[in-house]
Amino acid sequence: MTKLKPVKNLLIGGPSTGKSTVLEALSDRGYWCFPEISREVTLEARQLGIEHLFLDEPLKFSEMLLKGRIKQFEEAETLSTGQVFIDRGIPDVTAYMTHFQEAYPVEFKNANENYRYDNVFLFPIWNDIYTQDNERFEDLELARNLQAALVKTYRDLNYELIEVPKSGIQERIEFILKRIQQK
Template identity: 30%
Template sequence: MKNGLVVISGCSGGGKSTLLAELSARGHTVVEEPGRRIISEELASGGSALPWVDLAAFLRRAIDMALADRTTAARHEGWVFFDRGLVDAASALEALTGDSALRALCMTHRYHSRMFMAPPWPEIYVTDADRKHDFDAAVAEYDRLMAAFPALGYEVIALPKTATAQRADFVLASLDAPVATPVSRRRSAL
């Protein structure tokens, strides 16, 4: 059985949520970013598991939510697209705390071998009530993720800086393309 759970990750403000809205409009199942859901819940309840209050608690909640999302999504047929996921939260917690046990968690709970990375795109980057960090912090996050996903054996495919519909076409075509061999993966990373 194929793993149809596809992660779209990358730089904050890089157009991931807009791309996922387009994929949803085309009939695909999408899973909203855990971070935004947690922030909404914490603000509504007066909680402190917010990235600007208690980052470790926020990331632990994001890991739990990502695991639950994977379980629920695995029941769907066809492609299921995630706006971030387990690797994002676990790698951030590892960077924050040094807890290397998270690698085993990410290797046990896998997504599709191909994942898509939104590159830094300063022309569309904006902060909002939930995204309080600046563009430099977003780029640092992107750099961490660009190391984390390949280290876990994922084939990282950069999203083009194009219109949303073209990005969606690119993602779907890339998923239908043959899987790269380890040699061609190394060459494409050069």
């Protein structure tokens, strides 16, 4: 008998849109979740003396992100669970690189085509919850521009984007869970 692969549910959106908070709540409910790895990469670089790896060495930062996100995707494929939730996906890397007009190798584009998610939930920019911190360098205007780049990238890759409503955490979770049960 062939083992079914888990449904890979991706959470995308600009900075500070509530993705990580919802992911933590889904994890608390017992769902298998993969957190955003960019903060981990940024903190690792700071320990090596590089204050803003994405700003200083965008290609190196993006290569590290791509490698980590591919690893998450491949690990998700091996799990014995029905649903997996992932905070940010492989195409986010090229969306950011394109937005900042940075060149990237063809392997980045190939990864977008070779690793496909089942559902993509888009968290809209929401002024009321937007915050900046030591790892989040983007101001609200840049966050809006990055959101537009993400939407364009995912749509160009023929993903259906499911917009998550601006509401409380529980309402957002219920929206997502109801949507995945409909498929």
